[in-house]
Amino acid sequence: NAGVTQTPKFRVLKTGQSMTLLCAQDMNHEYMYWYRQDPGMGLRLIHYSVGEGTTAKGEVPDGYNVSRLKKQNFLLGLESAAPSQTSVYFCATNGGSNEQFFGPGTRLTVL
Amino acid sequence: GQQLNQSPQSMFIQEGEDVSMNCTSSSIFNTWLWYKQDPGEGPVLLIALYKAGELTSNGRLTAQFGITRKDSFLNISASIPSDVGIYFCAGPKMNRDDKIIFGKGTRLHILP
Numbered sequence: 001n002a003g004v005t006q007t008p009k010f011r012v013l014k015t016g017q018s019m020t021l022l023c024a025q026d027m028n029h030e031y032m033y034w035y036r037q038d039p040g041m042g043l044r045l046i047h048y049s050v051g052e053g054t055t056a057k058g059e060v061p062d063g064y065n066v067s068r069l070k071k072q073n074f075l076l077g078l079e080s081a082a083p084s085q086t087s088v089y090f091c092a093t094n095g096g097s098n099e100q101f102f103g104p105g106t107r108l109t110v111l
Numbered sequence: 112g113q114q115l116n117q118s119p120q121s122m123f124i125q126e127g128e129d130v131s132m133n134c135t136s137s138s139i140f141n142t143w144l145w146y147k148q149d150p151g152e153g154p155v156l157l158i159a160l161y162k163a164g165e166l167t168s169n170g171r172l173t174a175q176f177g178i179t180r181k182d183s184f185l186n187i188s189a190s191i192p193s194d195v196g197i198y199f200c201a202g203p204k205m206n207r208d209d210k211i212i213f214g215k216g217t218r219l220h221i222l223p
Contacts, residue, residue, distance in 0.1 A: 004153075031209055040120075042199065042215035043154070050209050058210075090153050098142050098203050098211060102153030 002026055004103035006091050012109045013081045021076040021106050023091030029101075031094035032074040033058070034066060036087040037105075043090065049074055081110045113138045115200055117214035125222050130187040132217040134200030143183035144201040144211065145174050154199055158185070187219075195221050 007022045023032065033048040035058075045058030049068040063085060065077045078085060086109050092100040117134050124130060134143070142161055146154035158169050160176035160183060167174055171188045187194055197216040204210040 033210075040215065043213040045210065045212075048210065092153075094209070098144065099156050099159060100154075100201075100211060102155070104153050105151075 004091055004093055004101050006089075006103040006106050008106060009104070010107045012111065013078075014111050015082060017081050018077070018079050019081065019108075020078075021089055021091075021108075023074045023076070023103060025072055025074075025091075025093045025101075027093055027095065027101065028071070029093035029095040030071070031096070032068065033092045033094070033100065034064070034074065034076045035090045035092065036060065036085075037090060038087050046076065046089075081108075083110045086110045113202075113204060113212055115202065115212060115214035117198075117200055117217050119217060120215070121218040121220065123220045123222055124190055126190060126192060128190055130190055130194070130219060131184065132186075132198060133182060133184045134214050135182040136202070137181065139180040140183075140202035141180070142203050143174070143176050145172075145183070145185050146199040146201060146213075148197040148199065148216070150196065154197075157198075190219075190221055192221055195219055 004025045030051050034046040035043040044060045047066040049055045052071040055066045067075045089106045091103040094100045145158045148154040158174040163180050164178045165176040173186045175184045197218050199216045200214045201211045204212045
């Protein structure tokens, strides 16, 4: 039982490059989330999904896109990376009880 | 909008000391959650509180749901080195089940 996994763990991009972060869960949870964590800012919600095929914007969605084609996967895309997107990205899931389960994070640096 | 204010932002304590931190909001919450984030890891839920006045323990950790429903407290007794990390309070946004909001965290440092 892996819980919530994230791929990759680390990545360095140049400004303007694109990439996709993958979150996978084996808990059969409906809700999935992408957060970014920056020093002194806590966790800020980027996008989330309440079920397969659905997505919604969070607090800081600009510059990101997401897709939830399968229940167990939630993808976060950066089409044209900017230095302001340097951050640690966390995926989380929720089975409907308010408790969110987090992945180990992806550390992204944009040069 | 709803915000959660945590204090203190950081704490430096000696091993063995007790720790107290709190979380306040101008909005009422139906649920209070406390998470801990170890260095280099994702946050993990420590305690969930569902009722005003509720006091819940998890080992050396005790959390309380304030009776006004606008605050919550977390205490750690007899701190040990593995208590180092960031402690976040959280609650459901607009008291919905599908989104929660987080405070900015209290960073705990333990001096040798």
